[in-house]
Amino acid sequence: MGQEKIYRCYESIRERIPFRPKLALVLGSGLGDYADTVQVEGVIPYEEITDFPRSTVEGHKGQFVFAHIRQVPVVMMQGRVHYYEGYPMEDVVLPVRLMHLMGAGTLFLTNAAGGVNHQFQAGDLMMITDQISCFVPSPLIGANDDRLGPRFPDMSRIYDPDLQQVIRQAGEALGISLKEGVYLQLTGPAYESPAEVRMVRTLGADAVGMSTACEAVAANHMGMRILGISFISNLACGMTDRPLSHQEVQEAADAAAPRFRSLVTEVIGRIGKMTAAQD
Numbered sequence: 001m002g003q004e005k006i007y008r009c010y011e012s013i014r015e016r017i018p019f020r021p022k023l024a025l026v027l028g029s030g031l032g033d034y035a036d037t038v039q040v041e042g043v044i045p046y047e048e049i050t051d052f053p054r055s056t057v058e059g060h061k062g063q064f065v066f067a068h069i070r071q072v073p074v075v076m077m078q079g080r081v082h083y084y085e086g087y088p089m090e091d092v093v094l095p096v097r098l099m100h101l102m103g104a105g106t107l108f109l110t111n112a113a114g115g116v117n118h119q120f121q122a123g124d125l126m127m128i129t130d131q132i133s134c135f136v137p138s139p140l141i142g143a144n145d146d147r148l149g150p151r152f153p154d155m156s157r158i159y160d161p162d163l164q165q166v167i168r169q170a171g172e173a174l175g176i177s178l179k180e181g182v183y184l185q186l187t188g189p190a191y192e193s194p195a196e197v198r199m200v201r202t203l204g205a206d207a208v209g210m211s212t213a214c215e216a217v218a219a220n221h222m223g224m225r226i227l228g229i230s231f232i233s234n235l236a237c238g239m240t241d242r243p244l245s246h247q248e249v250q251e252a253a254d255a256a257a258p259r260f261r262s263l264v265t266e267v268i269g270r271i272g273k274m275t276a277a278q279d
Contacts, residue, residue: 003090003143003145003148005051005090005091005094006094006097006098006101006148007101008050008051009049009050009051009052009094009098010098010101010102011050012049012050012051013044013048013049016042016044017042017044017066017102018041018042018066019041019042019066019073020073020102020103021066021073021074021075021099021102021103021104022072022073022074022103022104022105022106022272022275023072023073023074023075023104023105023106023107023108023268023271024074024075024076024077024096024099024100024102024104024106024107024108024224025074025075025076025077025108025110025264025268026076026077026080026095026096026107026108026109026110026111026212026215027076027077027078027079027080027110028080028109028110028111028112028211028212028231029111029112029231029233029250029253030110030112030231030233030252030253030254030256030257030260031110031253031257031260031261031264032061032078032079033257034076034257034261034264035065035067035076035078037261038067038068038069039067039068040065040066040067041066041067041068042065042066043063043064043065043066044063044064044066045062045063046062046063046064046079047062049098052094052095052098053081053085053087053091053092053094053095054081061078061079062078062079063078063079064076064077064078064095064099065078069265069268069269070265070268070269070272071269071272072268072269072271072272072275074268075099075102075104077095077096077099080095080211080215081094081095082188082189082210082211083136083137083187083188083210083211083214084187084188084189084210089136089137089138089139089141089214090139090142092139092214092215093139093214093215093217093218096215096218096219097148097218097222100219100222100224104224105223105224105225106163106224106225106226106227106271107215107216107219107224107225107226107227108227108228108264108267108268109128109212109215109216109226109227109228109229110228110229110230110231110260110264111183111209111211111212111228111230111231112209112230112231112232112233112252112253113126113183113207113208113209113230113231113232113233114191114192114197114207114208114209114232114233114234114235114236114237115206115207115232115234115235115236115239116184116197116200116201116205116206116207116208116235116236116239117179117181117201117206117207118239119179120179120181120206120207120232120235121232121235122232122233122234122235122252123232123252123255123256124177124179124231124232125171125176125177125178125179125229125230125231125232125256125259125260125263126178126179126180126181126183126206126207126229126230126231126232127164127167127168127171127178127179127180127181127227127228127229128159128181128182128183128207128212128227128228128229128230129159129164129180129181129182130158130159130182130183131158131159131182131183131184131185131212131213131216132182132183132184132185132200132203132204132205132213133184133185133213133214133217134184134185134186134200134203135186135187136185136186136187136213136214138214138217139214139217139218139221140153140217140218140221148221148222149221149222149223150221153220153221155217155220158216158217158220158226159216159226159227159228160225160226160227162274163225163226163227163271164180164227166227166267166270166271166274167227167229167263167267169270170263170266170267170270171263173266174262174263174266176259176262176263179206179232181205181206181207182204182205182206182207183205183206183207183208183209183212183213183228183230184200184203184205184207184208184209184213185208185209185210185211185212185213185214186200186208186209186210187210188209188210189210191236191237192208192236192237193237194237196237197236197237197239207230207232208236209230212228212230216228227267229260229263229264229267231252231253231256231260233248233252233253233256234248234252
């Protein structure tokens with residue numbers, strides 16, 4: 001059973017987890033160095049976790065980082081695993097499932113994405129309000145593990161409305177203009193063709209990328225509260241005359257990193273206050 005791998009991973013590191021995290025943060029392109037800005041309380045490299053997949057993407061570190069951010073206990077995934085790297089989908093979402101086993105009840109997803117909405121421009125930050133999985137297999141295919149979640153999970157509110165409001169308030173407090181929209185995941189690793197960009201726009205997407213949606217499906221299956229922000233690193237193919245490159249995406253993400261980092265920190269702090277008030 002593939003799901004048993006999750007429990008083997010957890011048992012191999014259980015004694016090394018410095019505290020029980022409440023929030024799991026996936027650091028996408030542009031936020032890879034976010035962990036360098038906080039007081040790190042523990043690090044677990046992926047290579048030291050039994051049966052754990054390894055990120056092979058240039059610019060993506062491979063480790064879990066533990067820190068308190070605005071008093072919130074957080075586990076950060078520094079370097080995600082992508083379907084295009086050749087891993088089965090259950091391995092791609094394994095890190096998210098593992099962070100939930102560590103104790104995280106909230107998942108904060110970030111990524112760099114191509115904008116397909118004509119109202120967007122490179123450098124925008126987009127709050128994800130919904131998602132589309134396109135040509136990407138569901139991480140829930142196969143035998144269901146009832147310990148993780150139900151066989152047929154509801155997907156009507158993947159991205160928590162209350163947490164969306166937290167993001168809006170954080171952006172307003174920081175003077176950061178936020179876009180809102182639907183994120184669509186394709187398999188990658190090739191960037192989309194102009195015809196594919198027209199297709200995903202017709203389907204109702206505002207941004208397109210190669211991650212995130214499958215992670216949100218797995219987290220929703222486990223009952224986690226989910227929020228997400230995409231950095232619009234470029235306008236998708238066919239919307240400008242320029243060809244796309246990973247270097248261009250990385251450079252644009254790095255340039256926007258300070259704004260992205262401040263928004264993420266503010267959002268986490270507000271989630272902490274909201275959770276404390278509810279407790």
